[in-house]
Amino acid sequence: MRVHAQRVGALTGGLLFPALSMADWTVNMTPGVTGTSNDIFNLHMTIFWICVAIGAVVFGIMFWSIFAHRKSQGAKPANFHENTLVEVLWTLIPLVILIIMAIPATATLIDMYDTTESDIDIKVTGYQWKWQYEYINEDFGYFSNLTTPSDQIRKRQTKGENYLLEVDNPMVIPVGKKVRFLLTANDVIHSWWVPDFGVKKDAIPGFINEAWTRVDKPGTYRGQCTELCGKDHGFMPVVVKAVPEEEYNTWVADQKAAAEKERELTQKDWTMDELMERGEKAYATACAACHQVNGNGVPPAFPALRGSAIATGDMAAHIDVVVNGVSGTAMQAFGGQLNEADLAAIITYERNAWGNNMGDMVTPKEIFDYKNQQ
Amino acid sequence: MYLIFSFAMFLLGGTMAMVIRAELFQPGLQIVQPEFFNQMTTMHGLIMVFGAVMPAFVGLANWMIPLMIGAPDMALPRMNNWSFWLLPCAFLILVSTLFMEGGAPNFGWTFYAPLSTTYGPPSTTFFIFAIHIMGVSSIMGAINVIATVLNMRAPGMTLMKMPMFVWTWLITAFLLIAVMPVLAGVVTMMLMDINFGTSFFNAAGGGDPVLFQHVFWFFGHPEVYIMILPAFGAISQIIPAFSRKRLFGYASMVYATGAIALLSFLVWAHHMFTVGVPVAGQLFFMYATLLIAVPTGVKVFNWVATMFRGALTFEAPMLFAIAFVILFSIGGFSGLMLAIAPADFQYHDTYFVVAHFHYVLVPGAIFGIFASAYFWLPKWTGHMYDETLAKTHFWLSFVGMNLAFFPMHFLGLAGMPRRIPDYALQFADFNMVSSIGAFMFGATQLLFLLIVVKCARGGEKAPAKPWEGAEGLEWEIPSPAPYHTFATPPDVK
Numbered sequence: 001m002r003v004h005a006q007r008v009g010a011l012t013g014g015l016l017f018p019a020l021s022m023a024d025w026t027v028n029m030t031p032g033v034t035g036t037s038n039d040i041f042n043l044h045m046t047i048f049w050i051c052v053a054i055g056a057v058v059f060g061i062m063f064w065s066i067f068a069h070r071k072s073q074g075a076k077p078a079n080f081h082e083n084t085l086v087e088v089l090w091t092l093i094p095l096v097i098l099i100i101m102a103i104p105a106t107a108t109l110i111d112m113y114d115t116t117e118s119d120i121d122i123k124v125t126g127y128q129w130k131w132q133y134e135y136i137n138e139d140f141g142y143f144s145n146l147t148t149p150s151d152q153i154r155k156r157q158t159k160g161e162n163y164l165l166e167v168d169n170p171m172v173i174p175v176g177k178k179v180r181f182l183l184t185a186n187d188v189i190h191s192w193w194v195p196d197f198g199v200k201k202d203a204i205p206g207f208i209n210e211a212w213t214r215v216d217k218p219g220t221y222r223g224q225c226t227e228l229c230g231k232d233h234g235f236m237p238v239v240v241k242a243v244p245e246e247e248y249n250t251w252v253a254d255q256k257a258a259a260e261k262e263r264e265l266t267q268k269d270w271t272m273d274e275l276m277e278r279g280e281k282a283y284a285t286a287c288a289a290c291h292q293v294n295g296n297g298v299p300p301a302f303p304a305l306r307g308s309a310i311a312t313g314d315m316a317a318h319i320d321v322v323v324n325g326v327s328g329t330a331m332q333a334f335g336g337q338l339n340e341a342d343l344a345a346i347i348t349y350e351r352n353a354w355g356n357n358m359g360d361m362v363t364p365k366e367i368f369d370y371k372n373q374q
Numbered sequence: 375m376y377l378i379f380s381f382a383m384f385l386l387g388g389t390m391a392m393v394i395r396a397e398l399f400q401p402g403l404q405i406v407q408p409e410f411f412n413q414m415t416t417m418h419g420l421i422m423v424f425g426a427v428m429p430a431f432v433g434l435a436n437w438m439i440p441l442m443i444g445a446p447d448m449a450l451p452r453m454n455n456w457s458f459w460l461l462p463c464a465f466l467i468l469v470s471t472l473f474m475e476g477g478a479p480n481f482g483w484t485f486y487a488p489l490s491t492t493y494g495p496p497s498t499t500f501f502i503f504a505i506h507i508m509g510v511s512s513i514m515g516a517i518n519v520i521a522t523v524l525n526m527r528a529p530g531m532t533l534m535k536m537p538m539f540v541w542t543w544l545i546t547a548f549l550l551i552a553v554m555p556v557l558a559g560v561v562t563m564m565l566m567d568i569n570f571g572t573s574f575f576n577a578a579g580g581g582d583p584v585l586f587q588h589v590f591w592f593f594g595h596p597e598v599y600i601m602i603l604p605a606f607g608a609i610s611q612i613i614p615a616f617s618r619k620r621l622f623g624y625a626s627m628v629y630a631t632g633a634i635a636l637l638s639f640l641v642w643a644h645h646m647f648t649v650g651v652p653v654a655g656q657l658f659f660m661y662a663t664l665l666i667a668v669p670t671g672v673k674v675f676n677w678v679a680t681m682f683r684g685a686l687t688f689e690a691p692m693l694f695a696i697a698f699v700i701l702f703s704i705g706g707f708s709g710l711m712l713a714i715a716p717a718d719f720q721y722h723d724t725y726f727v728v729a730h731f732h733y734v735l736v737p738g739a740i741f742g743i744f745a746s747a748y749f750w751l752p753k754w755t756g757h758m759y760d761e762t763l764a765k766t767h768f769w770l771s772f773v774g775m776n777l778a779f780f781p782m783h784f785l786g787l788a789g790m791p792r793r794i795p796d797y798a799l800q801f802a803d804f805n806m807v808s809s810i811g812a813f814m815f816g817a818t819q820l821l822f823l824l825i826v827v828k829c830a831r832g833g834e835k836a837p838a839k840p841w842e843g844a845e846g847l848e849w850e851i852p853s854p855a856p857y858h859t860f861a862t863p864p865d866v867k
């Protein structure tokens with residue numbers, strides 16, 4: 001019978017699905033590379049098999065009835081419609097199963113919440129639409145932006161291997177160390193997820209959430225933002241590189257040195273051309289998501305900067321918008337996100353690109369002073 | 375009226391789902407831009423929940439409850455009229471936001487602040503009004519059901535003799551009255567935040583975005599039971615009818631429904647496991663959620679026991695009812711998995727959740743509605759519907775729906791987040807399968823329209839009781855049911 005064949009097919013399909021793991025037709029969760037993710041995977045498989053078992057019994061009886069008690073087969077209806085014993089039994093048995101299930105789940109959950117005694121603390125801040133990672137014990141930090149070119153997204157170019165899951169600056173952590181994440185957000189709620197770690201936590205403005213991980217295997221692990229955060233919610237991946245400890249230490253030293261260099265950049269004397277060149281690049285990463293590469297924006301949500309009153313008006317007002325943002329809108333305060341050289345370069349660029357021929361410039365030093373006055 | 379409106383909304387919401395699935399057919403952005411994609415998911419969710427499922431059940435209640443309890447009509451016909459006409463107004467406002475500057479609401483049907491307040495499009499204020507109007511309409515509908523059921527039962531129809539559909543609706547009505555004001559409250563707070571400078575949900579002003587989620591889900595979780603309990607009731611009418619055997623464990627069905635309704639107020643934070651609720655709270659909500667599986671299980675067992683040793687036939691209502699039990703159980707299983715808080719950290723906000731709630735909503739609410747429609751169409755129109763077409767409708771829907779939603783489990787487990795217009799390459803294959811299933815399911819629904827129109831226009835005359843095993847007062851009057859049936863109340867033994 002067709003009904004039957006269908007359902008049996010569905011059921012065996014269901015039974016087999018953990019076993020069928022083909023390259024692109026992945027059907028199951030991966031166990032991941034941390035203790036937590038393995039615990040979760042085990043819970044997931046246990047509850048899955050419990051469901052399969054209950055399903056097999058219940059659907060089994062149902063199919064049996066469908067098969068054997070058809071009127072067309074001359075079945076005569078029985079007359080029972082109550083039985084206190086079975087009714088009590090099928091209330092109690094599921095209850096017991098659930099309690100058995102709840103015990104390991106409770107243990108795992110308590111373990112996941114134990115964020116004490118971490119070796120490294122990283123502050124993760126969600127922005128529309130990028131992540132900021134600050135190594136709070138080491139005094140440096142940076143932003144992590146999607147690098148997939150828009151041409152690949154708009155189908156003008158073939159897609160790369162890590163399409164939509166690649167960033168310019170991944171988070172770097174050492175293997176074998178307990179890393180604690182302190183999560184918050186600057187604008188709307190985001191959620192930071194790395195499936196292989198079994199870590200997913202919401203980043204909420206005004207709150208600091210905690211999560212932790214200890215990765216055993218070096219590698220590059222990819223995830224995504226999982227809380228709807230506006231237009232580019234699908235375009236803010238999370239990439240974490242887990243490296244051996246020595247490599248991590250050299251990396252930290254490099255980062256610190258680079259942070260030092262940036263400070264020096266502020267003191268350097270800049271020419272208009274240098275600022276324009278730097279500005280074009282920095283604009284493309286920090287501003288183009290909203291105001292577009294060509295400066296036309298996406299009105300009415302994101303205004304055009306080409307010919308805008310501010311970009312072609314008073315310099316102080318322009319600096320104010322970029323450094324302090326416009327509160328209550330998507331225009332963030334970039335003062336704390338970008339270094340002085342980039343801020344100066346971007347502002348200069350905006351005043352002189354796309355036909356905004358203001359001919360003036362602002363230097364990193366001036367930005368530095370401006371920030372200090374506030 | 376309600377039913378026609380709700381079917382129109384189902385088609386509109388369905389069309390939006392088709393846009394979503396078309397965009398997700400392949401990786402890359404091809405048909406719509408991310409802004410518009412977000413508007414589509416939001417409107418799809420809102421329209422399906424508030425426009426298609428809820429009015430359909432109110433419609434069934436209006437039509438069937440008086441017939442089932444031996445009353446001439448609903449207790450408050452004028453209120454009924456109001457509560458209906460508010461709906462088209464609400465949805466006119468909601469749909470018109472699509473054409474406003476800045477576009478329609480784009481923050482998901484859960485409209486989490488501050489994305490929906492500080493960062494929301496200008497049309498949000500209209501969205502809030504639409505929600506208010508719908509809320510008023512639902513509350514009026516609920517009051518009417520309660521008044522009718524409590525005051526207008528025929529002599530001899532004690533509460534414990536009422537048909538299950540009436541029982542589940544009575545409980546649903548109380549749920550509605552309890553939670554719609556909460557929804558109204560939360561949207562009013564949003565309105566104040568947006569237009570009057572308050573900071574309920576704005577962290578910069580000392581507000582609390584998490585508060586929003588607590589209030590929303592205090593409404594939201596009972597809301598999902600509002601969408602499913604009436605379907606439970608209808609299925610509890612249909613399965614006995616085609617098994618030719620009384621419903622097994624009537625009393626335990628009533629208690630289970632009550633238990634589900636009460637527990638539904640204690641589980642809201644299972645939607646918020648990743649928000650950072652303290653561990654004790656997390657555990658409480660995990661246990662409470664697991665507990666809700668017990669009465670739900672009881673219902674499923676009772677349905678199977680009703681079929682067991684019956685004399686079964688498989689007309690369209692029964693087919694939909696059986697599919698309901700199986701597929702809703704699958705949705706229940708994935709719900710159980712989601713309730714395991716540590717595992718939910720991996721499932722949350724992925725396609726696994728999308729699969730889960732579509733398994734409870736499409737075969738649950740929607741198949742429940744189809745089953746009811748086929749079951750009672752002869753009573754409404756006085757004609758039999760075309761059984762062959764109806765069976766075709768069933769099979770195409772069944773295959774399409776599984777093809778569309780089963781692969782979503784895999785996508786979620788493999789790590790695809792929900793509410794994204796574009797995805798990494800490893801998700802491509804199952805997305806394509808899912809889209810094909812969705813198109814199939816969507817197209818099939820036009821067939822339903824055809825069947826209903828055909829049945830209303832004519833066809834084989836239906837006797838008072840077209841289904842051999844059906845029981846209840848509604849089958850004792852002629853088909854179609856005359857206006858103001860039971861002017862003199864029937865006696866119920």
Ligand code: HEM
Binds near residue numbers: 394416483735795
């Ligand atoms: C016609 C068949 C349907 C298809 C193909 C479909 C497809 C989808 C898809 C693909 C999504 C996920 C969008 C995303 O996360 O990016 C979605 C979301 C949703 N669907 Fe459906 N759906 C259908 C029917 C229904 C029905 C009948 C209901 C409810 C009663 C429903 C309620 C929802 C809700 C509440 C959401 C969540 C919206 C949000 O994320 O805010 N859908 N649907």
Ligand SMILES: [Cu+2]
Binds near residue numbers: 225227229233
């Ligand atoms: Cu996001």
Ligand SMILES: [Cu+2]
Binds near residue numbers: 598
């Ligand atoms: Cu819920």
